[in-house]
Amino acid sequence: MRPEVWQYIQDKVHLYLHPIRNLGYAKASNEGIIHGLHWNTPYICIANDDIEIMDKRWIDGIYQTFGMHKEIIGVVPMCPRVAGWGYGVNYNPEVLPYKEEYTPADYDYLLAGDFSNVPNLPKNMPTNQKGNLVDGAAFIMPYFKREALLELGLLDEHFFPGSGEDYDMLARVYSHDYRLVSTAYSWVWHHWSRAKDLFASGTLEDPYYKCRPYWNEIGDLWRPEDNEGHPHDIWGHYTSANGMKRKLKRVDEIFVEPI
Numbered sequence: 001m002r003p004e005v006w007q008y009i010q011d012k013v014h015l016y017l018h019p020i021r022n023l024g025y026a027k028a029s030n031e032g033i034i035h036g037l038h039w040n041t042p043y044i045c046i047a048n049d050d051i052e053i054m055d056k057r058w059i060d061g062i063y064q065t066f067g068m069h070k071e072i073i074g075v076v077p078m079c080p081r082v083a084g085w086g087y088g089v090n091y092n093p094e095v096l097p098y099k100e101e102y103t104p105a106d107y108d109y110l111l112a113g114d115f116s117n118v119p120n121l122p123k124n125m126p127t128n129q130k131g132n133l134v135d136g137a138a139f140i141m142p143y144f145k146r147e148a149l150l151e152l153g154l155l156d157e158h159f160f161p162g163s164g165e166d167y168d169m170l171a172r173v174y175s176h177d178y179r180l181v182s183t184a185y186s187w188v189w190h191h192w193s194r195a196k197d198l199f200a201s202g203t204l205e206d207p208y209y210k211c212r213p214y215w216n217e218i219g220d221l222w223r224p225e226d227n228e229g230h231p232h233d234i235w236g237h238y239t240s241a242n243g244m245k246r247k248l249k250r251v252d253e254i255f256v257e258p259i
Contacts, residue, residue, distance in 0.1 A: 005049045025162035026155040045143045050191035055107035061186030062143050073148035074180035076137035079190045093120055110187045136234050137182030139166040140190045153254045164216040167234050175236025175247045221251050
């Protein structure tokens, strides 16, 4: 967490952990998840420090989406910057520009889902997002059911500093016949940190990032040689040579590193 964020949240949190180095997305998330599991909370949310809540109604949409299908074990709010992003929807234009403060009318516009005034909408993006669920969401403040994390396990900390752990978790979700969806009933703004890109390019100055090498070798966990030559896919399944749908096999270990 960036130091300046603390001044805004210090009277709103029950426990604040400040490690001496940047743990990366997976491990930092896991430390919070472990506490949530220990406290028996029914839902656990993973939130970056570059998320802005646009309207207090965002949480209502999360709970509403969980109630839509019993197979949904994870819900992610949409971001106006990439509205409707999900598996098979590779690019979506910005449907509402960033502002320091959003009005209730701005949020009503997002909930209504009438984006006909937005130019260059891709053909595979529904023009009416209201009530639409997109499978295979990016981890923009994901909410999980407690029992799902107990069954599926934590994020894999092989991934560092970030990128790939969400695709890995998505495949685990769908290989267990659950769903993790992005919902148009809830919206938050995600600024998208550039830290992982700077790290990969070698231009990041933070010395704590240098404690581990960059890692995003998802094929080492979902090995083609174990799946008739098929690579990782976030659906967690592949079609075999005889046309049968089969679940992808993953290595058993979910790496969690001691602090």
